[in-house]
Amino acid sequence: MYTRILGFAAVAVCLAMPASAAIALGDAAGSYAISPANSSIRFSIGKVGGGGLDGAFGRFKGSIRIDNSDVARSQVNFTIFPESVGTGQGRIDAFLRSDAVFDAANSPEIQFRSTSVTRTSDTTALVSGRLTARGKTFPEKFTAELGDLKAGTIKFHVTGKVLRSRYGMDVGTPIYSNIVDFDMTLTGKRG
């Protein structure tokens, strides 16, 4: 019985976390380097008839800077190395790395540089920025949700949709959707 009460207490603390995290966001001010070991960048492309192509990038780097006085001046930058794409199927990975999609040999980096951050709730923000892939740059928006805030560590859950046709990666449409759903967990460690 005692352990059950403890369990409830733990759940209650967890539920209360976002609110307390929001209050503490001011304390989070500073610069963070994205820690790949505790982060992931996953994507999913729907396909006709249901299901989809799911994958992740194994190698990326980036930084998060939270401005104390003005959240809008916070910044999120990240660089993905498309060579590290993984879908669990070697032939699909080779296809994605080839000039059919990423052309990783000639365009080894996909970059995102935020231009503005708009706070949308206590724990969420809309991050606007410029995404560059295969030499093409377009404005994109991602939703960031503050997940966890501990001493020296900040964790965001970032989601967003990107139209791949803009970046010369429209191969396979309409069998595979033009929309790439990104689902990232970015953990920053204060640097």
Added chain:
Amino acid sequence: MQISITNSTTRYGWGAIILHWLIALIFIGQFGLGFIMVRLTSQRTAFELIQLHKSFGFLLLGLIILRIAWRLGNAAPALPRSVGILERRAAPLAHLGLYAFQLALPLSGWALVSVSMLEIPSLPFNLFLMPNLPLAESDAAESFWASAHWYLAYAGMALVVLHVAAALRHHFQLRDGVLTRMITPSSEDSAE
């Protein structure tokens, strides 16, 4: 002139003639496309040509089913009297063989895409979703059906070459109406 859609005992009608040449054209095109698409360096072009090959394959399958139904529901024109007893016996077998290959080739291609671990849906001509055959996916099954499709394609092409050679022999050596009756239904009675 009366438009002859169906066959009679002396000639093929437009139905059989159009199906024959349409399937011939698509089959030869598919063979060429299949040959090229697996030898390209551009993965993008290869992907697109493979989808095109699948589209034409499903079209071919539909046309062949229609053709077999047409063949079963129509009279077959008789062979010229000059055709010997051995060839008379062999002709239906040769036709059966040709029909079997026409059916087996697109079916083996359909099996191949159905068992592939790549799980690429089939969207013929971007028009509709073609479901997969109920076969288990595996790398082993994929390589089996890929080989089967490859061998059937080459064997089928060999049969086509024989078929063409036989038709040319009928026309130029035997000088009967076997080739011309597959060009228009208005040709003279070839059963003479």
